[in-house]
Amino acid sequence: MNFPLIMLVLLIITGGIALLDRLVLKRRRMPESPEPWWVEYPKSFFPVILIVFLLRSFLVEPFKIPSGSMIPTLLVGDFILVNKYTYGIRLPVANVKIIPMNEPRRGEVMVFRYPENPSMDYIKRIIGVPGDIVTYHDKQLSINDVPLRMEPDGEYTYIESGLNYVYSRRFRESLDAHGYNVLTNPDAPAMHLAGVRPFPHRDHCSYSDSGFTCKVPEGNYFTMGDNRDSSSDSRYWGFVPESNIVGKAFMIWWNFNDLGRIGLSIK
Structure with missing residues (x-):
């Protein structure tokens, strides 16, 4: 709708x-x-x-988190607020930028229109900006050949849809000025090659069983979910065009299941 x-x-x-x-x-x-x-x-x-x-x-615009792709940063049922002017003032409905402001930065959590179906809004973390070379091999992320720092931060378990109990390892990852937690499932492969679809600028990426390498084209961004092994993101459906950007997520304003999350800032 x-x-x-x-x-x-x-x-x-x-x-x-x-x-x-x-x-x-x-x-x-x-x-x-x-x-x-x-x-x-x-x-x-x-x-x-x-x-x-x-x-x-x-x-600002409110959104509800429908899936677990951003766990542990965002949980299913979180209601979040998105800053609509951080990345520039856009015309309503047409989403055409009329007043440029800040450019999206690595590590920020961004809401955008899903490239394969622009009527849907997605939320992911910005990993690569135009010109970056993003590499993900054996669950180690590198930007422009520099591995991101990952510090073990214990274990994390949650219940997935269908009452599946998921065990993951939690790491503290640092990307530019942003520090945040990510999850990896030790039993999951680094890539599901069968899930990679054709997408614009697909020739900018190379894939293997252990991961991928992509060069982000001009006017596009590379995004990933913090729940690395349970996220449909740029690894599988491609880059996010600048014209699809909605805004920057900055706060959780409500969660019916956990009132303690109200008012948390989104790192």
Whole structure:
């Protein structure tokens, strides 16, 4: 469901009726005559819809985490806030950048439109920016031939959909100015080659059973989930075009299952 488009249509309808009433209909009504319901309701809803539309389009937008691909940073059921202007001001619905601001940086958690289906929003961590060479072999990540520092941080277990109990090893990974936790499953292979699909700039990548190497093309970004062995990300469906960017995730504002997560910043 394209919620921004629905909001825009409602805004146009309610605003149009409010304007029509002010310029035409109000003058034709008798002074003591009440407004018809089809005028009163849209006029009442228009300011609310306008405020929500502006907030979601240019400031912050809420999202819900539906999967475990970003565990342990984000859990299933987390409600997060996304900064819509960090990476530039964009036109609503069209998502065309009109005011450039900051460029996405390695290590940041980004929401974007899924390249294979732009009606879906995905959230992953930015691993590579344009021009970077991203290498992942035997579950060791390197950027431009420099291995990222990974410090063991104990074990992590969680229940996957279908009540599957998953055991993982947790590591503290450092990428530029960002430090965050990632999970690897010792029983899972580094790559599922059968899951790699054709995608734009596929020739920028080479794959093997032990991992891959990709050079990020201009105007694109390489993303991965923190739950490395349970994430559908750029390894499998390709790069994220700049035009697909929605914004930067910065805070968890609600979780019905764990109120202690409310207010946590997203590192």
